[in-house]
Amino acid sequence: MTMVYEDDEAASxxxxxxxRFTINGQKKIAEVEPRLLLSHLIRxxxxxxxxxxxxxxxxxxACTVLVDGAAVKSCTMLAVQADGHSIETVEGLASASExxxxxxxxxxxxxxxxxxxxxxxxxxxxxLLARNPDPTxxxxxWALSGNLCRCTGYQNIVKSVLWAAAKMRGER
Amino acid sequence: xxxxxxxxxxxxxxxxxxEDDRFIRGKGNxxxxxxxxxxxxxxxxxxxxxxxRIKSIDTSKAWDIPGVHLVMTGEMMASRNLAWMPxxxxxxxxxxxxxxxxxxxxEVACVIADDPYIAKDACEAIEVDYELLPVIVNPDQAVAExxxxxxxxxxxxxxNVIYNWEVxxxxxxxxxxxxxxxxxxxxxxxxxxxxxxxxCCGSVADFNRATSKLTVYMTTQxxxxxxxxxxxxxxxPEHMIRIVSPDIGGGFGNKVPVYPGYVCSILASILxxxxxxxxxxxxxxxxxxxxxxxxxxxxxxxxxxxxxxxAVRMHTDADHGAFFSDAQPSxxxxxxxxxxxxxxxxxxxxxxxxxxxxxxxxxxVAYRCSFRVTEAMFFQERMVQAAATDLGMxxxxxxxxxxxxxxxxxxxxPFGFLTDSGQYAKCLEVGLKAINYQDFRKxxxxxxxxxxxxxxxxxxxxxxxxxxxSREYDILGIKMFDSAELKVHMTGKAIVRTGARxxxxxxxxxxxxxxxxxxxxxxxxxxVEEGDTDTAPFGMGTYASRSTPVAGxxxxxxCxxxxxxxxxxxxxxxxxxxxxxxxxxGRFYVRSAPDRGVTIQxxxxxxxxxxxxxxxxxxxxxxxxDPPNLTWPFAVYIVTVEVxxxxxxxxxxxxxxxxxxxxxxxxMIVEGQIMGxxxxxxxMASMQFITFDADGNCVGSNYMDYLLPTAWETxxxxxxxEVVTPCPHHPLGAKGIGECAAVGGPAAFVNAVIDAISxxxxxxxxxxxxxxxxxxxLETGRDVSGAPxxxxx
Numbered sequence: 008m009t010m011v012y013e014d015d016e017a018a019s020x021x022x023x024x025x026x027r028f029t030i031n032g033q034k035k036i037a038e039v040e041p042r043l044l045l046s047h048l049i050r051x052x053x054x055x056x057x058x059x060x061x062x063x064x065x066x067x068x069a070c071t072v073l074v075d076g077a078a079v080k081s082c083t084m085l086a087v088q089a090d091g092h093s094i095e096t097v098e099g100l101a102s103a104s105e106x107x108x109x110x111x112x113x114x115x116x117x118x119x120x121x122x123x124x125x126x127x128x129x130x131x132x133x134x135l136l137a138r139n140p141d142p143t144x145x146x147x148x149w150a151l152s153g154n155l156c157r158c159t160g161y162q163n164i165v166k167s168v169l170w171a172a173a174k175m176r177g178e179r
Numbered sequence: 180x181x182x183x184x185x186x187x188x189x190x191x192x193x194x195x196x197x198e199d200d201r202f203i204r205g206k207g208n209x210x211x212x213x214x215x216x217x218x219x220x221x222x223x224x225x226x227x228x229x230x231x232r233i234k235s236i237d238t239s240k241a242w243d244i245p246g247v248h249l250v251m252t253g254e255m256m257a258s259r260n261l262a263w264m265p266x267x268x269x270x271x272x273x274x275x276x277x278x279x280x281x282x283x284x285x286e287v288a289c290v291i292a293d294d295p296y297i298a299k300d301a302c303e304a305i306e307v308d309y310e311l312l313p314v315i316v317n318p319d320q321a322v323a324e325x326x327x328x329x330x331x332x333x334x335x336x337x338x339n340v341i342y343n344w345e346v347x348x349x350x351x352x353x354x355x356x357x358x359x360x361x362x363x364x365x366x367x368x369x370x371x372x373x374x375x376x377x378x379c380c381g382s383v384a385d386f387n388r389a390t391s392k393l394t395v396y397m398t399t400q401x402x403x404x405x406x407x408x409x410x411x412x413x414x415x416p417e418h419m420i421r422i423v424s425p426d427i428g429g430g431f432g433n434k435v436p437v438y439p440g441y442v443c444s445i446l447a448s449i450l451x452x453x454x455x456x457x458x459x460x461x462x463x464x465x466x467x468x469x470x471x472x473x474x475x476x477x478x479x480x481x482x483x484x485x486x487x488x489x490a491v492r493m494h495t496d497a498d499h500g501a502f503f504s505d506a507q508p509s510x511x512x513x514x515x516x517x518x519x520x521x522x523x524x525x526x527x528x529x530x531x532x533x534x535x536x537x538x539x540x541x542x543x544v545a546y547r548c549s550f551r552v553t554e555a556m557f558f559q560e561r562m563v564q565a566a567a568t569d570l571g572m573x574x575x576x577x578x579x580x581x582x583x584x585x586x587x588x589x590x591x592x593p594f595g596f597l598t599d600s601g602q603y604a605k606c607l608e609v610g611l612k613a614i615n616y617q618d619f620r621k622x623x624x625x626x627x628x629x630x631x632x633x634x635x636x637x638x639x640x641x642x643x644x645x646x647x648x649s650r651e652y653d654i655l656g657i658k659m660f661d662s663a664e665l666k667v668h669m670t671g672k673a674i675v676r677t678g679a680r681x682x683x684x685x686x687x688x689x690x691x692x693x694x695x696x697x698x699x700x701x702x703x704x705x706x707v708e709e710g711d712t713d714t715a716p717f718g719m720g721t722y723a724s725r726s727t728p729v730a731g732x733x734x735x736x737x738c739x740x741x742x743x744x745x746x747x748x749x750x751x752x753x754x755x756x757x758x759x760x761x762x763x764x765g766r767f768y769v770r771s772a773p774d775r776g777v778t779i780q781x782x783x784x785x786x787x788x789x790x791x792x793x794x795x796x797x798x799x800x801x802x803x804x805d806p807p808n809l810t811w812p813f814a815v816y817i818v819t820v821e822v823x824x825x826x827x828x829x830x831x832x833x834x835x836x837x838x839x840x841x842x843x844x845x846x847m848i849v850e851g852q853i854m855g856x857x858x859x860x861x862x863m864a865s866m867q868f869i870t871f872d873a874d875g876n877c878v879g880s881n882y883m884d885y886l887l888p889t890a891w892e893t894x895x896x897x898x899x900x901e902v903v904t905p906c907p908h909h910p911l912g913a914k915g916i917g918e919c920a921a922v923g924g925p926a927a928f929v930n931a932v933i934d935a936i937s938x939x940x941x942x943x944x945x946x947x948x949x950x951x952x953x954x955x956x957l958e959t960g961r962d963v964s965g966a967p968x969x970x971x972x
Contacts, residue, residue: 020245040296042296043296050211050212055205056205056209056211056212057204057205057206057207058205059209059211059377059378059428060211061377061378061379061428061461062377062461062881062882063460063461063462063881064461064881064882064883066881066882066883067377067461067882069377096205097203097204097205098204098205100204100205101204106203106204110203110204113199113203114195114196114199114200114203115195117195117196117847117848117850117851119196119199119202119203119683120429120683120684120685120851120855121376121377121378121426121427121428121429121430121682121683122198122199122201122202122203122207122426122428122683123207123209123376123377123378123428123429124377124428125202125203126205129203147890148889148890148891148893149891151889151890151891152889152890152891153889154889154890155377155882155887155889156377156890157375157376157377157429157431157887158429158683158851158855159854159855159858159859159888159893160851160854160855161854161858161888161889161890161893162854162893162895162896163851163854164890165890
């Protein structure tokens with residue numbers, strides 16, 4: 008991200024764009040190479056390492072974040088495309104004093120083992136619950152079908168999301 | 180007053196996991212999350228070809244790219260005697276290729292730069308001139324006349340055969356076959372697979388010139404073994420090496436071996452005197468690191484007409500790839516393959532095994548199993564189904580009749596293992612009842628009349644888990660035991676460290692429960708640390724479901740040492756002799772006056788503030804545990820499916836799992852492990868495989884080609900825990916569990932599909948049971964064998 012070059016020529020070889028975005032409610036300005044992946048901007052630029060990277064082909068979903076509320080695999084998007092947009096990561100789920108119901112649900116229902124896929128799972132689930140507060144098990148399985156868990160706790164992950172949905176509806 | 184064990188989070192409590200608190204906040208600390216001042220980034224250039232001589236490597240354009248600090252090739256490694264490294268199976272493996280490349284994806288060069296993007300650019304700027312060589316992708320080609328010798332780097336290696344090995348009683352087996360009424364035969368292929376944790380491998384090597392100390396943060400399941408290996412390979416003094424295994428994003432056996440990337444990052448850090456980070460990409464992980472399975476199995480069973488199994492004969496052809504680097508600690512060439520048929524009372528058996536090299540990635544890791552046990556149990560249960568079918572016997576009855584009986588333990592298996600406990604028939608009964616066996620058979624017959632294909636598959640497994648003992652198991656001469664250190668602080672809080680390393684198994688929760696069980700200290704007052712060789716006691720790491728059988732036992736044993744000292748402190752505090760006090764959970768009391776007692780916390784305080792004269796202060800200890808035997812959990816998995824005759828698509832209707840893993844320390848975590856294993860079993864049976872075309876191109880080098888099941892297709896499971904046979908030698912009665920369902924599960928799914936199409940006479944479809952393969956079997960009435968064919972490019 009931050010580069011130190013030996014001479015002017017080398018430095019001017021690298022194109023840089025300035026972007027403005029919001030991450031977990033905080034306004035940020037960054038200078039980035041146009042080829043930089045959004046996931047790398049989040050991890051290395053913003054230092055938010057809760058967003059993980061598990062594959063090169065946008066299959067695993069570990070890097071799922073919300074962009075303007077929609078679940079997006081952040082390794083599929085360039086950082087420059089986030090210019091003017093609002094990003095939410097796993098670090099934005101909990102408030103200072105309280106966990107998000109999804110975080111509680113994952114702990115209560117043993118929805119994680121190694122924890123690597125968990126942030127992506129929770130962000131994808133958050134997008135689901137925003138549009139469907141009372142999902143069926145099938146709705147959840149479909150909404151999370153872009154996220155791989157290898158440990159693999161799908162049955163409990165589904166239960167975790169059901170737990171959170173019930174809590175968010177005030178039924179728990 | 181005795182404390183309530185469940186309330187303090189002892190054994191049997193489904194305690195919520197303490198490690199979750201950081202993971203759900205995104206505050207885990209995985210290798211790629213580590214950032215050190217001045218850190219550089221390494222990327223690896225891999226061979227695009229499966230077998231080729233390296234004519235030249237030109238790195239000049241890579242060096243010219245701004246931000247590049249170092250370009251390393253095999254030649255440079257060779258000048259430091261680091262071009263080759265030893266494997267865990269007494270072979271050698273190239274770190275960076277010198278003479279030729281032997282599989283697609285092999286490490287050829289690496290670049291260290293300011294930024295991973297620059298390092299990747301520079302890798303692409305390296306020009307390698309290759310001369311193509313003929314390619315070998317299976318055992319038949321490996322032993323064909325005139326086959327090119329892959330390992331021409333080795334002396335005394337005139338061909339591609341690594342070993343010919345045998346075990347069992349050949350003469351006795353031959354004799355038994357002569358007396359058989361029926362001989363049942365089966366041949367199958369267990370396809371190459373990859374453990375593929377979502378987190379790839381990686382390391383951050385940090386050599387400090389001022390202190391001469393090397394610290395390596397890395398994705399390893401066995402940090403102490405790595406420390407020993409680095410000391411040997413890099414010839415660094417062992418006390419100047421610190422290996423830290425931070426949070427691990429899944430291991431499943433993939434993160435046991437030493438990989439070239441680790442070695443290169445270490446050397447680069449030593450040369451540049453700066454921290455060097457290497458994080459593998461997914462295709463690098465899938466095409467170069469430890470694969471699993473890839474084995475052809477054939478065998479036959481000698482049977483009496485009434486159903487009694489008289490003998491078994493087996494042969495295996497294992498394709499080990501370009502380097503024999505199976506990560507397994509036994510003296511046996513093919514791990515514990517001969518655990519096959521351990522649950523059946525079979526008088527005699529014989530197994531021959533051949534291993535060969537090919538132009539495929541090396542590895543042979545135990546992917547969620549104990550060293551080739553998955554292959555053994557898969558063959559066993561497929562063979563048992565075939566034999567019952569040939570005899571016209573009921574699948575359940577044939578198994579029940581041949582099981583080792585509850586009062587036959589200890590039982591010597593036909594290949595020489597000693598099993599010690601189990602209630603096999605009872606587990607089967609529970610499973611059959613749960614699946615409504617007789618009802619299903621009726622439904623199945625009715626459905627078939629209407630053209631619907633229902634099937635039921637049974638699989639059982641008993642897995643040798645928890646290596647050692649140290650007499651029979653070692654890694655490069657280091658004996659297989661494990662360790663635990665317990666420090667009880669003066670306020671009664673405690674820290675436990677072990678030589679194991681959790682990767683999702685929940686040690687931070689479970690080890691504290693063992694302390695609660697043994698000492699009555701609430702689990703929430705116990706912190707668990709693992710993975711740092713500077714602080715953890717020496718241990719052999721976590722794989723092959725060995726943590727609870729070995730390190731977990733060590734935790735119990737160190738607690739007992741602590742309790743013995745606490746008893747002396749209690750006697751001092753109570754002013755009675757040691758013989759006059761008794762223990763109940765959390766408290767010593769005077770036998771003749773039970774109201775007079777001291778808690779374990781009061782003993783802890785006394786250890787630092789009021790010890791008797793002559794007593795060494797403190798309440799800390801370490802235990803090394805060398806298990807007397809492996810643990811032998813048992814399980815029955817039953818699956819029902821419906822196959823669509825028009826398309827070959829099959830759906831799972833129900834899955835029942837009956838696991839007897841002895842005492843369950845945290846039932847919630849145990850169930851999580853079983854569900855995980857079942858999903859991997861379903862994955863193997865339904866979609867997951869890696870294959871190669873005739874040119875040695877890996878098909879399955881990314882998640883678009885290497886299919887892992889998602890939440891959408893993964894079926895639901897019904898788990899049963901009513902059968903509990905404690906392990907007779909484990910201090911807590913526990914047995915391994917992490918892998919059982921992945922080991923025993925695949926055959927249940929395959930047996931169910933074969934059962935559904937049994938009217939065709941098809942005996943076998945090799946995994947994965949992709950719809951087109953099932954459809955082909957339905958259409959032709961013939962077996963579908965081998966890895967799915969791939970057209971050459």
